[in-house]
Amino acid sequence: MSKARLRVAGGAVYDPANEAGADGAIRDVCIEDGRIVAELPRDAPKVDARGMVVMPGGVDIHSHIAGSSVNHGRRLLPEEHAADPAPAPPLADPDAIPRSGTGGTIPTTFTTGYRYAGLGYTTAMEAAVAPLAARHAHAELDDTPIIDAGLFALLGNDDYLLRQIAAGEVARARDYAAWVLSAAGAYAIKIVNPGGVERWKAGGRNVTGLDDAVGTGAVTPRRILETLADAANALELPHPVHIHCNNLGQAGNAATTLETMRALAGRRAHFTHLQFHSYGGERGKSWKSAAKEVIEHVNAHPEVSADVGQVMFGPATTLTADAPVEYLLHASSGKRWVNVDIELETGCGIVPYSYREKAAVAALQWAIGLELFLLAKDPWRVVLSTDHPNGGSFLSYPELIRLLMDRGYRDERLKQVNQKLVAGSTLADGLAREYTLSEIAIVTRAAPARLLGLKDKGHLGVGADADVTIYANDPDRAKMFSTPRHVIKGGVLVVEEGQLRRAPTGRRLRVRPGYDPAVTRDLKRWFDGYACVSFENYPAVELGE
Amino acid sequence: MTKRVVEHATCLGCGCACDDIAVVVDGDRIAEARNTCALGRAWFADGSVPRETRSGGKVVAPDVALADAAKLLGRAERPLVYLAPEISCETQRAAVAIADRLGALLDSPTGAIAAGILASQRRGRAAATLGEIRQRADLVVFWGVDPADRYPRYASRYAVDPPGLQAPDGRNSRRVVAVDVGPSRGAADADERVAIAPEDEIDALALMRAVVLGRGIGDGTVARVATGLATQMMRARYVALVHDAEPSPRGPPLPLHPDSGEALIALAQALNGPARCALSSLRAGGNRSGADAVATWQTGFPFAVDFAPGYPCYRPHAGAAVLLARGEIDIALLVGSPAGVPQDVAATLGQVTTIAIGPRASAAPFRPKVAIDTGVAGIHEGGTAFRMDDLALPLRPALSGPSVAADVVRALAARLTKGRS
Numbered sequence: 001m002s003k004a005r006l007r008v009a010g011g012a013v014y015d016p017a018n019e020a021g022a023d024g025a026i027r028d029v030c031i032e033d034g035r036i037v038a039e040l041p042r043d044a045p046k047v048d049a050r051g052m053v054v055m056p057g058g059v060d061i062h063s064h065i066a067g068s069s070v071n072h073g074r075r076l077l078p079e080e081h082a083a084d085p086a087p088a089p090p091l092a093d094p095d096a097i098p099r100s101g102t103g104g105t106i107p108t109t110f111t112t113g114y115r116y117a118g119l120g121y122t123t124a125m126e127a128a129v130a131p132l133a134a135r136h137a138h139a140e141l142d143d144t145p146i147i148d149a150g151l152f153a154l155l156g157n158d159d160y161l162l163r164q165i166a167a168g169e170v171a172r173a174r175d176y177a178a179w180v181l182s183a184a185g186a187y188a189i190k191i192v193n194p195g196g197v198e199r200w201k202a203g204g205r206n207v208t209g210l211d212d213a214v215g216t217g218a219v220t221p222r223r224i225l226e227t228l229a230d231a232a233n234a235l236e237l238p239h240p241v242h243i244h245c246n247n248l249g250q251a252g253n254a255a256t257t258l259e260t261m262r263a264l265a266g267r268r269a270h271f272t273h274l275q276f277h278s279y280g281g282e283r284g285k286s287w288k289s290a291a292k293e294v295i296e297h298v299n300a301h302p303e304v305s306a307d308v309g310q311v312m313f314g315p316a317t318t319l320t321a322d323a324p325v326e327y328l329l330h331a332s333s334g335k336r337w338v339n340v341d342i343e344l345e346t347g348c349g350i351v352p353y354s355y356r357e358k359a360a361v362a363a364l365q366w367a368i369g370l371e372l373f374l375l376a377k378d379p380w381r382v383v384l385s386t387d388h389p390n391g392g393s394f395l396s397y398p399e400l401i402r403l404l405m406d407r408g409y410r411d412e413r414l415k416q417v418n419q420k421l422v423a424g425s426t427l428a429d430g431l432a433r434e435y436t437l438s439e440i441a442i443v444t445r446a447a448p449a450r451l452l453g454l455k456d457k458g459h460l461g462v463g464a465d466a467d468v469t470i471y472a473n474d475p476d477r478a479k480m481f482s483t484p485r486h487v488i489k490g491g492v493l494v495v496e497e498g499q500l501r502r503a504p505t506g507r508r509l510r511v512r513p514g515y516d517p518a519v520t521r522d523l524k525r526w527f528d529g530y531a532c533v534s535f536e537n538y539p540a541v542e543l544g545e
Numbered sequence: 546m547t548k549r550v551v552e553h554a555t556c557l558g559c560g561c562a563c564d565d566i567a568v569v570v571d572g573d574r575i576a577e578a579r580n581t582c583a584l585g586r587a588w589f590a591d592g593s594v595p596r597e598t599r600s601g602g603k604v605v606a607p608d609v610a611l612a613d614a615a616k617l618l619g620r621a622e623r624p625l626v627y628l629a630p631e632i633s634c635e636t637q638r639a640a641v642a643i644a645d646r647l648g649a650l651l652d653s654p655t656g657a658i659a660a661g662i663l664a665s666q667r668r669g670r671a672a673a674t675l676g677e678i679r680q681r682a683d684l685v686v687f688w689g690v691d692p693a694d695r696y697p698r699y700a701s702r703y704a705v706d707p708p709g710l711q712a713p714d715g716r717n718s719r720r721v722v723a724v725d726v727g728p729s730r731g732a733a734d735a736d737e738r739v740a741i742a743p744e745d746e747i748d749a750l751a752l753m754r755a756v757v758l759g760r761g762i763g764d765g766t767v768a769r770v771a772t773g774l775a776t777q778m779m780r781a782r783y784v785a786l787v788h789d790a791e792p793s794p795r796g797p798p799l800p801l802h803p804d805s806g807e808a809l810i811a812l813a814q815a816l817n818g819p820a821r822c823a824l825s826s827l828r829a830g831g832n833r834s835g836a837d838a839v840a841t842w843q844t845g846f847p848f849a850v851d852f853a854p855g856y857p858c859y860r861p862h863a864g865a866a867v868l869l870a871r872g873e874i875d876i877a878l879l880v881g882s883p884a885g886v887p888q889d890v891a892a893t894l895g896q897v898t899t900i901a902i903g904p905r906a907s908a909a910p911f912r913p914k915v916a917i918d919t920g921v922a923g924i925h926e927g928g929t930a931f932r933m934d935d936l937a938l939p940l941r942p943a944l945s946g947p948s949v950a951a952d953v954v955r956a957l958a959a960r961l962t963k964g965r966s
Contacts, residue, residue, distance in 0.1 A: 066842075068935055068936075068937075071838055071841050071842050071935075072670075072935070074841050074842065074845055075665070075666065075837075075841045075847055076665075076666060076669060077845070078666055078845070078846055078859050080845075081844075081845030081846060081857070081859070082858065082859055085854070085855075085856035085857070085858070086856060087855045087856045088645070088855070088856075094962075095959075095962060097642055097645075097646060097958065097962055099642065099645055099843070100645055100852065100855060100856040100857060101843065101844065101845065101856070101857065102844065102845035102846075102856065102857055104845070107845075108842060108843055108844060108845050108857075109842045109843060110843065132674075132936065133936065133937065135929060135937040135938070135939065136838070136931075136935075136936075136937040139634060139638075139929060139937065140842050143638060143842060143843060159680075159710065200821075201677070201681065201821070202681070202710075202711060203681070203711075203782040203783055203820070203821050327817060330669075330814075331818065336667070336668055336669040337668075337669040337671075337814060338669040338670050338672075339669075339670070339671050339672065339814075339817065339823075340670070340672045340673060340674065340935075341672075341673035341674065341677040341681070341821075341823060342673075342674050342677065343673070343674045343675070343676030343677040343679070343680060344676060344677070344680065344710075350669070351669075530680070530709070530710065531676065532674075532675055532676030532679060532702060532703065533564055533676070533936070533938065534553040534564045534565055536552070536553040537553050537555070537564045537938055537939050
């Protein structure tokens with residue numbers, strides 16, 4: 001199959017980012033040299049999409065698929081891998097080397113690429129990489145075929161940044177953030193539990209609020225958030241700061257989440273896996289949903305965006321730079337636990353986990369995620385994620401889509417879960433909303449692409465990347481979204497008649513913001529004083545200076 | 546000829562992977578490797594390596610050797626692909642692809658420390674990158690290991706001497722305890738020395754954990770020692786518990802109990818609560834840790850991966866050493882330095898047909914049928930290698946070598962693919 005031209009003919013096209021791409025209008029999508037074009041000659045090769053649904057390729061705004069923490073997780077799960085073998089797919093190109101692998105909640109790299117593509121996703125963001133370990137993450141992404149991928153660089157518990165904040169050096173903090181993004185080959189700034197990881201690594205307690213001192217009173221979670229949010233906006237990064245708030249997973253943490261949103265009022269900011277930060281009640285005493293309060297704030301503030309981080313029943317692996325949270329989970333569950341303190345930058349904690357529908361807190365978490373989805377007013381600002389593999393595997397997205405689109409199914413499922421904490425939530429009171437196909441196209445591709453600032457993705461306008469997914473229009477939406485009929489990535493037909501047939505190499509998405517080179521002289525002095533890696537060996541990619 | 550200097554080179558002489566080496570090159574030889582320890586100096590040496598390509602004992606052109614290797618592997622019924630040391634992650638990745646294509650057993654020297662890896666899969670780990678130990682540790686406990694022997698710059702770069710964020714006066718900010726387990730002595734430079742008989746090691750670690758968890762443990766001799774050690778660890782802010790994950794240099798019988806790894810993990814995890822604690826597991830060099838990382842991200846398992854069913858299966862108790870000894874392997878593709886292959890595997894490689902691609906392959910004692918000499922990763926070849934704590938570092942080659950290992954392995958993979966289609 002030539003890469004050059006392809007006509008996706010006669011499908012119902014859902015392209016909500018473009019005015020012309022009306023709701024399911026029947027039309028052709030034309031592809032030439034990896035891009036969407038307006039017209040093609042009549043004799044161009046065709047994919048018959050009659051009776052099918054055509055959407056842009058899926059875009060995952062937040063996932064954990066590559067790098068040192070992910071690989072620590074893989075190593076911890078031999079039994080999951082043994083239970084989910086993934087033989088090499090029969091690729092069409094005789095010179096390609098198709099690769100076998102294993103799955104489970106953290107699949108191997110090749111299997112990750114194949115499975116994302118098999119799900120109709122063509123872009124994914126690795127959401128937490130210590131800049132020091134970025135070289136490792138890039139090496140894994142090099143072995144992750146098909147999908148275009150970027151990585152988010154962890155900042156906010158790193159010694160150099162905290163020093164600049166302590167000294168009031170706002171401009172230098174911004175230059176440093178720009179340098180780190182460039183050196184790590186990263187796409188965006190990720191903040192995880194600002195200040196809390198550093199405090200825990202230093203032998204103290206995790207922070208509990210935005211004004212706790214981190215080392216010195218001049219450094220607080222609030223100052224870290226403000227500094228990095230302002231840096232991202234001043235640097236005009238395509239994606240604003242991507243924030244994992246303080247107090248993840250704690251009863252009553254919605255207050256912290258709302259306070260964080262208010263602290264950054266007026267600034268663009270993305271709040272990730274919002275479900276894990278929308279709990280009411282009181283720490284150590286009681287749990288309840290605070291989804292309504294949190295989502296109403298999001299609804300009223302157009303500068304705020306979020307992904308949900310839905311919990312799905314079944315196996316998961318909790319894996320985060322928020323190491324103190326994983327310590328608590330290990331201490332309370334007695335489960336296997338990996339902790340790796342990462343020098344001068346961040347932490348890493350991993351605990352395998354399972355969300356059981358008969359467990360009260362898991363049922364509440366599940367309900368809160370659905371409440372956030374169903375009460376969100378603007379699908380362009382509240383998008384789909386499970387924080388793979390934390391809330392569940394990316395393979396559970398089709399089931400999640402069914403829960404959003406099919407009220408009857410959702411209500412049936414709701415009856416089966418533990419009712420103890422769910423009672424009294426807006427979900428239990430009855431939420432009638434059903435997502436439309438157009439809204440699903442928004443929350444799974446158009447909106448994540450827009451929030452990421454990926455101008456050529458998430459839509460099918462002329463000039464866009466030719467990433468296209470074609471689904472059989474099955475009334476069982478879980479079935480429909482789990483097995484796309486055809487998937488086109490960069491103009492290449494990777495899934496054909498439901499079979500993975502081609503596995504081209506994906507692109508790396510990264511930013512190269514400018515910075516005052518004076519910061520590198522100061523950084524070099526700091527490296528000489530504290531670091532255990534040479535300044536010259538730190539960048540994972542060529543800086544291109 | 547003028548000398549040139551390659552700065553910030555990474556030494557793979559041991560798992561410390563010191564990346565501050567200045568390699569002075571005079572002509573086509575290394576004249577000096579500055580900042581190295583004795584082990585690093587021996588590793589860099591003058592950088593000379595053999596540059597032969599042999600098949601059936603004769604010197605042949607590289608293409609001929611590759612064709613012969615592809616033919617042998619194409620006929621293999623139960624092939625082994627072995628990731629020996631001194632190759633980059635790029636070469637390891639290409640070699641795992643061949644194992645996948647052939648349906649081979651994949652293994653590496655990590656098979657020799659299987660007990661410790663399996664323990665970390667049952668329990669997890671409480672760990673830190675080496676630089677974090679430098680920043681935080683106020684108590685360093687060397688459990689039956691003196692890093693001066695096999696990890697000479699560990700103490701000066703990481704765990705004991707250098708100043709850190711929470712150890713501003715370096716060595717003076719830290720207390721060092723050496724635990725001698727029989728003949729395996731703790732660090733010489735210690736503030737306190739404690740002796741434990743090898744037969745008491747597991748009990749002592751279990752009792753220490755019991756103390757940390759607040760359980761009463763009686764007052765026998767071992768209990769008294771355990772109480773003393775555990776109490777100081779609980780009082781510390783951040784404990785670095787250091788042990789040697791590699792097989793003993795003294796050879797079998799091992800003076801360290803094979804299950805000590807699991808007991809150390811459990812103790813380190815329990816200490817997070819009353820204090821912070823990281824277990825630092827010392828690993829040898831040559832990018833051994835990279836082989837684990839690559840195997841894990843490509844197969845889901847760190848070593849002993851059998852591709853025979855058409856997908857990766859974990860066979861931690863039936864790895865290379867076992868299958869070779871049973872006579873199940875007919876052809877072995879060894880990628881890396883034959884000199885770095887553990888004794889139990891090396892001893893049996895001579896009994897099967899072998900293809901060796903790597904540094905000094907032509908000098909392998911097991912007489913490979915096909916041998917292709919390559920450079921040493923980090924001396925002649927660039928790419929990526931892992932420090933013992935799983936941190937990926939760049940390699941800065943000082944010399945150009947014979948064939949580049951990654952290129953040779955990829956060329957072999959291409960021949961195998963064409964052979965199939």
